Amino acid sequence: RLPAPGRHMAMNALAALAAAEALGADVQRAGRALAGFAPIAGRGVRRTISVPGGNVVLIDESYNANTASVRAALAVLALQPGARRVAVLGDMLELGEHGAAEHAALAPDAAAADIVFTCGPLMRGLHDALQPARRGAHACDSAALAGIVADALRPGDVVLVKGSLGSRMGLVVSTLDSRMETA
Structure with a gap:
């Protein structure tokens, strides 16, 4: 869950997760980090x-x-x-x-x-x-x-x-x- 409203924020978060996956990073960890965004x-x-x-x-x-x-x-x-x-x-x-x-x-x-x-x-x-x-x-x-x-x-x-x-x-x-x- 992303704690910031807006389609633009969701799209940016998805792009960050896609980049993390493409680089072989831990996508679950990246998702948890995004959940802490403020x-x-x-x-x-x-x-x-x-x-x-x-x-x-x-x-x-x-x-x-x-x-x-x-x-x-x-x-x-x-x-x-x-x-x-x-x-x-x-x-x-x-x-x-x-x-x-x-x-x-x-x-x-x-x-x-x-x-x-x-x-x-x-x-x-x-x-x-x-x-x-x-x-x-x-x-x-x-x-x-x-x-x-x-x-x-x-x-x-x-x-x-x-x-x-x-x-x-x-x-x-x-x-x-x-x-x-x-x-």
Whole structure:
């Protein structure tokens, strides 16, 4: 059993097991090692944060982002039980001339969230491509967005924070941690 959600994590684990078998390593031992896997800060760690009246589950994917990893994270969010599924997305950097189109193309995947907050000039394209009912706030940067997100959270929400390191989405996570209490 892999203690990390998502098809992408399962596929990576299967690839690791296949590599272990191909190299003649002990596959059972490799499986036990995978069972002990735990995501780290910024790379999928989840925690419960107390908010007035209840708790929020925070999924911290703030370390980095590309199109495939954002889609994978949104697919994980879609499977989470909760009052609302909240996505907080910062720019995916280093996409070159296709950056704007890649951001806007995330709209169908972002439909997995009940509300989507965005920040950065590239994520403006996603914000504008979303159905109005799914649009949270858009801000120029994570510093401007952090407090808005904290104020918008409700008990029972599941919140995904994701963006490239350069978009500083860790600031949103630290703001949530400092304004709320880790349960």
